[in-house]
Amino acid sequence: MAMANNPPIREEAASVLPQEGRYVRLPMDQARFVSMLRVLRDTPSCESLCDVVVKGQEEDSVGIPCHRLVLSAHSTYFLNIFTIGLRECQEKEVRLKEVPSEVLKTLIEFCYSSDIIISDENVHALLVAAHFLDFRPVTNVCWEYMEKNLDPSNCLMTFCCPLTAAHRPRLTENAKTMVLKKFPVISQSSEFLNVNKDQLIELLRMDGLCAENEDEVLGAVIRWRKHDTDQRWPHIREILRYVRPRFLSSSFGQQYLCLNLFDNAPEDGSTANEETLFKLEDIVHLLESSTVGDESQRRPRKRYGCNQIIVCAGGEVVGITPLDGVHYFDPVSSTWTKKKSLPYPVFGAGLVNVDDEHLFVCGGYSSGDIHRNFLRRVHRYDLSLDVWSDVAPMHYDRNGHSTIILNDHIYVIGGVQGGTRTVLQAVERYDPAIDRWHSVADLLVPLYWFAAVAHNGGLYTFGGLTANGSVVSTTFCYDPQKNTWSELASMPTPRFWCTACVGPDGLIYVIGGRSTVQYSELNHILSTVEAYDTSTNQWLRKGSLNKRRCYVGIACANNKMYVLGGYREGVDSMEVYDDHSDRWTVHGSHLPQGMYNFGCTVVRVKPPN
Known part of the structure; x- marks a missing residue:
């Protein structure tokens, strides 16, 4: 029996009318x-x-x-x-x-x-619900978001999430590593007060938990206990076995335990009985004993005894001559140490410390045509290996930009692009974990030679020059959660070539700079210091520098603020600030050479044995 030659099924555009005897499939995209x-x-x-x-x-x-x-x-x-x-x-x-x-x-x-909109605020709740209801596309995009956006603001919740531990063990380990590195800050957060006993113990037992000293660790434990006394009091003896008593200062340990550990302790026999309640002699024994707990309690944590060192990299001397030197300044010993030089001479480059293990140098100007030889290059320095290496370049070559570290990501803001001399609004963010740059929200106006800092989870910019060469006093703030910029109270003094730093009192200090583009006028180089209070959106006038300076290096180390070098007075001198007396003092040490426009940051390092 002969079979009819049925026409093949064909996909047609929706506008094609089916003809008699033909099959038409309209695709449902x-x-x-x-x-x-x-x-x-x-x-x-x-x-x-x-x-x-x-x-x-x-x-x-x-x-x-x-x-x-x-x-x-x-x-x-x-x-x-x-x-x-x-x-x-x-x-x-x-x-x-x-x-x-x-x-x-x-x-x-x-x-x-x-x-679907996913953010730090809802990603963990969405993940749990999507997993429970088996919304697999949502579950997958939540995992992707958490992996790409892990930072100190969300790492504790990621570490504590049971689903993460079960399904993404590598993400859990990365989150734990970040919690350990940022413990002093994270232990002050509300999220820390809600970790369970086992999660707290897992952190406390790690050598890699970063703390200035064991007193800081004990203080975190006591804050955690006070948050829910009735439920947590029975576990306090077990938890304290992971505090390292031989590294507590005895006066702090005994006084703090006596005054705080028993503050608001339960009085009913169900919790505060001989099984759970410490006596004073138990506390003293716990603090003084070197045999309590396992072997780890007799070892110092890795970050004990670290010094805060000021690092200066690159810069220039009079005559537009880039430098390649890298020097450490130890504020305790007031000594300078030369380190491995940059791969190339550069000034105007941003220098940031990501994790006390790696420094990054971004952009700037190298030798050659002053109008063209601006850099996209980014180099990473490994402190333990004493090696510089190339990483992914920025999207734009930049000079006159600001480079800031926030939540373990590097932000590069504004500046001037070489060749065209375009003043940039563009802001880009670098993730060291994946060696990749991507763009975030632009500045509200193109800007260069301004000051910038990270503080309380945001980025702040101060002053600078606009595209038409105007000197401004504007203050802008970037919110990384909303990816938006907003304008705040302006500085009293318009300026550019200024520098900013968060002081030991929590205020943002904007220091020095120039008030006019008439470069021949030395008097327009400033010694003025103004401080911004983020909690009130107000400016305060502070004690002036001893010398007029612009293009300075600035750093806060060991609760003191240092200004280094600068153009034009005191090009090889330093000043240190006392926030109690509101006075600057010329430091007895000098820079290895007179310089300005160099990268400056602070890093914690182990002192030599």
Whole structure:
């Protein structure tokens, strides 16, 4: 029997009308499918077409009308409860006691739109809910977000997340490493007060926990205990076994334990009995004994005894001559040490310390045509190996920019691009973990030769020059969570070639600079110092420098602020600030040579044996 020659099935454009006897398949692409779902959701009579109302865990949560079929298409959890004979198959209203209402609303919106907004504030809650409901695309994008955006503001929650430990062990280890490195800051956060006993012990037992001394570790334990005395008091003896008593200062340890450990301790016999309550002699024994706990308690933590060292790299001398020198200044011994030179001479480069193990030099000007030889180059210095190496270059070659470290990421802001001499608004961020730059929100105006610092989770810029050469006094702030810039109270003194630093009192100090582009006028080089209070958005006038300076290096080490070099007075001198007397004093030490426009940062290093 002869078979009819059926025509092949063909895909045609939607506008082609089918001819008699021909098969036509109209493709249903994702965009059209999503559009159809949105129409279904937004139709005025949508609720009459819905066959289920879903509610979150809160008793007063508002139900969300939706379609069983749409939910089942995205989630095997919904597919199962709607198809295998459970009571949810028939019920008009389904309550999910495990999922917060706001998170549930976000996931259902995703079902109808394929859009979802993920941020530090919701990623962990979304991950838990999406995993529970088996929204696999959302789960995957949450993992991707957490891996790409791990920083000190979210690493503790990532480390503590049970799902991360079960499904992303490498991410958990990376988060723990960051928590250990940033422990002094993280232990002051509200998130730290909510870690459980086992998570706290896991951190305390690590040699790599970074702290100035063991007194700081003990203080964190006591803050944690006070947050929930009734529940945590029975565990305090076990936890204290991981504090290293031989490295506590005895006066601090005994006084702090006596005054704070027992403050608000439970008095009922169920918790404060002989099994759980310390006596004073127990505390003294705990502090003085060298045999309590395991072997780790007899070892110092890795960061004990580190010195804060000021690092200066590159710079220039009169005559536009770039330098390649790298020098350490130890404020304790007032000595300079020469280190391995930069791979090339450069001035105007940004120098930042990421983790006390690596320094980065970004951009600047090298020898050659002053109008063209601006750099995109970025080099990393490994402190332990004493080696410089190339890393990914910036998107733009820059000079007159600012380079700031925030949450273990490097931000490069504004500046002038070589060749075209374009003043840049562009801001880019570098992730050292993946060696990659990407753009973030632009400055509100193009700007160069301004001061900048990181403080309280934000970036601040002060003064500078605009594209038309105007000297400004504007203050801008960047919020990395919102990826937005905003304008704050302006400085009293317009200036450029100035420098900024967070002082030991928490104020941001803006120092020196120039007030006019008439470079021949020495009197327009400033000794003026003004301080910005981020909590009040107000400026304060502070004691002036002893010498007029611009292009200076600045650093805060060992709770003192240092100004180094600068153009034009005191090019090889230093000044140190006393915040109690509000006075600057000329330091007895001098720079290895007179210089200015160099990179300057602070790093913690072990003193030589």
